[in-house]
Amino acid sequence: MKVIHVRSAEMGFSDQQAVLFATVVGTGVTVCLWDKETKRGGMCHYSLPVANADSNTAYIAKDYGSEAIVALIRKFKQCGSQLQNIQARVLGGGDLQYGESMSDLQIGRSNVAIAVCTLAEFDILVLGQSVGGAIGRQVHFNAVSGEVCFKAIHRDDFSDSLLRQQPAQHQVAKKRQIKVLVIDPSIRMRNLLQAAIEQDDDLTVIAQASNIKAARAVIESQAVDVITLDLDSGDPQWLALIDSYMQSYQTPMLIITSLQQHGLEVVFKALSLGVFGYIDKSSLIEVQAKLKAAHQSKEYLQQTLSLAREQQGExxxxxxxxxxxxxxxxxxxxxxxxxxxxxxxxxxxxxxxxxxxxxxxxxxxxxxxxxxxxxxxxxxxxxxxxxxxxxxxxxxxxxxxxxxxxxxxxxxxxxxxxxxxxxxxxxxxxxxxxxxxxxxxxxxxxxxxxxxxxxxxxxxxxxxxxxxxxxxxxxxxxxxxxxxxxxxxxxxxxxxxxxxxxxxxxxxxxxxxxxxxxxxxxxxxxxxxxxxx
Incomplete structure (x- = not known):
């Protein structure tokens, strides 16, 4: 059987061929996709969660989960695969300290979050995952049978060559403490928001979501500090999500809206449910300060929700x-x-x-x-x-x-x-x-x-x-x-x-x-x- 090694920023794909994909991941993540009907298999390996404006070459872009996973899914669709037949396995996202800056970024968790979110957006079933922990993973994926196995590698066993695979800009990343989930149906708006948010060194976007299912997947699996949410669609399901997660997770939310007349009541209802505040899409200059204030408001939010329950009907x-x-x-x-x-x-x-x-x-x-x-x-x-x-x-x-x-x-x-x-x-x-x-x-x-x-x-x-x-x-x-x-x-x-x-x-x-x-x-x-x- 042919063995293909997939390094960071690379993707492997096999159409009914006897191929074994192999890779080693630390804080990075590998996503293995397998079509159970056509026996097609593919693997991507990335080191960072979401691409930014500096990701101006195809190679660099594929070192980001937001690009690499989509590119792999696109390859399956080009070959005729149906999304409902594709199964996924996610591995990696270890909590490995390559240096203080890498640890502070909690980059492993962010990489896992973008995988979970992106797969949920495409309604792809995640059949299994091995993520987190203070270990790396040596992964083997049989593209014909769909079988995935891995061996844990402890930090001290990692070679210097593995560290050198990480792009230089990863090692000098600045400390970012506040983890943000961006929810918006428009990929253009999500990218604009991320660019505006990450101009502040204290803020990092750990995942983007375009629909409710993807948003739920991230919120339920990752530690999110603040959420930005577009409500311009007026979909009442978003209000149900806000009501549910305000009570369960008490994660501060910030509404991003165009303040159109038809959506005013929906936005105001969200505010009455405990949403921190709102920003006009034409005034994104405020988003950094509002996100930081929202992050600081969590204790207040807990007190307010408790008080609201006590006062209900009183x-x-x-x-x-x-x-x-x-x-x-x-x-x-x-x-x-x-x-x-x-x-x-x-x-x-x-x-x-x-x-x-x-x-x-x-x-x-x-x-x-x-x-x-x-x-x-x-x-x-x-x-x-x-x-x-x-x-x-x-x-x-x-x-x-x-x-x-x-x-x-x-x-x-x-x-x-x-x-x-x-x-x-x-x-x-x-x-x-x-x-x-x-x-x-x-x-x-x-x-x-x-x-x-x-x-x-x-x-x-x-x-x-x-x-x-x-x-x-x-x-x-x-x-x-x-x-x-x-x-x-x-x-x-x-x-x-x-x-x-x-x-x-x-x-x-x-x-x-x-x-x-x-x-x-x-x-x-x-x-x-x-x-x-």
């Missing part, structure tokens, strides 16, 4: 003691959709007016108001220009417009929507709302800054405090991103700091006491919780 029976002419102002950004729901769910129907700025695109604010109105006792609506501010109502700033409050008399406030330039990069802007509220006289004002990136709201909070308002911020431990609240704290704009579950109690206490300003810096308002229970 009704509050307490009342808010406050005098007439009271006004509550809230600002939120990244992570704010969930945070706002936690706060508003704890408030009764009878409350003073609440004005909210959540950093959100145009057309999403109406969906946010609708969602909150459905799950909260208080009436929630999207803000409209010229509307009088009334008790028992929550007003959500309209996306793409600034929200202001204007005093027309001692007891009368109205809302104004303006089309001025973005402030702090946002429209609506929290600072714009807060700056307008500092001019209100004779009203007990309570202002709150919740989770979010950047500094929007910090200066406005300081101005409100200087003009007699009581100011509150969400603490770092319960924030998805401790940005705006941190800046406000450093500026001296904060009267109190508390967790997301203590915000509503803090508001209640401030309203009840009519406090104008405080020098307290306690972290939780234990005494205020008595009003909630």
């Amino acid at each position: 009704q509050k029976s307490f009342t808010v003691p406050y005098q007439n002419s009271a006004l509550v102002l809230l600002g939120a950004s990244t992570g704010g959709v969930d945070a706002l729901e936690v706060v508003l769910r704890q408030l009764p129907a009878a409350t003073p007016p609440i004005c909210i700025v959540q950093h959100i695109p145009q057309d999403y604010s109406g969906l946010l108001a609708k969602r909150l109105n459905e799950v909260c006792a208080v009436t929630v609506c999207e803000a409209a220009d010229g509307v009088e501010v009334l008790n028992d109502h929550v007003y959500i700033a309209k996306g793409g417009r600034h929200l202001k409050v204007l005093q027309l008399g001692p007891k009368k406030l109205v809302l104004r929507l303006t089309d001025e330039e973005p402030n702090n990069g946002f429209k609506p802007s929290i600072d714009v709302l807060f700056e307008s509220a500092k001019k209100v006289e004779g009203w007990n004002r309570v202002a709150v800054v919740l989770t979010g990136m950047g500094c929007d709201g910090a200066q406005g909070l300081l101005e409100l405090k200087r003009h007699g308002a009581f100011t509150i911020v969400q603490n770092e431990a319960s924030s998805v991103v401790y940005g705006m609240a941190k800046v406000a704290t450093e500026m001296g704009a904060v009267c109190r700091t508390t967790s997301i579950t203590g915000i509503s109690a803090a508001i209640i206490e401030a309203l009840a006491s009519g406090a104008k300003q405080s020098k307290q810096t306690d972290t939780d308002i234990d005494t205020a919780k008595a009003h909630v229970n």
Whole structure:
């Protein structure tokens, strides 16, 4: 029987010929495909998971699983094989330390992930696998019988020649800690995303998936830190996947969307299920910072999902003691959709007016108001220009417009929507709302800054405090991103700091006491919780 050695970046294929393919893999992976009907067999061997823009020759490209596996499958199809007749075996992906950089990359796991994902996309059955572990593997594949066998090779037995087979750029790869799964039906979009993501040395794309089956295969077999997901198709199965995996794996997800009108409700539903956030496909410059923030949010995500389960169907029976002419102002950004729901769910129907700025695109604010109105006792609506501010109502700033409050008399406030330039990069802007509220006289004002990136709201909070308002911020431990609240704290704009579950109690206490300003810096308002229970 003829023996063909398949080295890294090479592929072997046999059409009904007596051939034995042989290779040795360490962190690299070999995929053996066999057509059980035609007795065709093929093997590919690659060293890295996903090809990038530098993979500009056919030889280099085949040293990446995303290219090598597809090329081998294509060879089978060109010879007339049907995908349902092809069986696969995956071997390799060892945890071998060729040097600190190789170990840090966890390249073996990434190589296995791309194999599992790609085969799932083509509906090819994985009949068996031997992956991981601190070993290499000497693999033999009989292309006629389909039999695969291997011998374990311990790290100390590997020869220097095997190490020299790895391309030089593999040895100088930079440390990447955050493992990302990219899910998008378009291969062009997946590659654009990967290129944008991997410009940051802390981020690495371990696999790409174009459909639900492939995504499930990766999530269930590999350690994924963050997931990017395209929802523009509007397929409800994706929402089922999000709901299921948020509860089971609690892996932060970031939606990549074109923000088309028909998909708005699907994206917003995903946000309500606990998805970290979203990015417009035209603004991929934000993807690196958002992925890092999402990765840091896992502990917060676990707390939020647990709290959401506890609050499901829960009704509050307490009342808010406050005098007439009271006004509550809230600002939120990244992570704010969930945070706002936690706060508003704890408030009764009878409350003073609440004005909210959540950093959100145009057309999403109406969906946010609708969602909150459905799950909260208080009436929630999207803000409209010229509307009088009334008790028992929550007003959500309209996306793409600034929200202001204007005093027309001692007891009368109205809302104004303006089309001025973005402030702090946002429209609506929290600072714009807060700056307008500092001019209100004779009203007990309570202002709150919740989770979010950047500094929007910090200066406005300081101005409100200087003009007699009581100011509150969400603490770092319960924030998805401790940005705006941190800046406000450093500026001296904060009267109190508390967790997301203590915000509503803090508001209640401030309203009840009519406090104008405080020098307290306690972290939780234990005494205020008595009003909630």
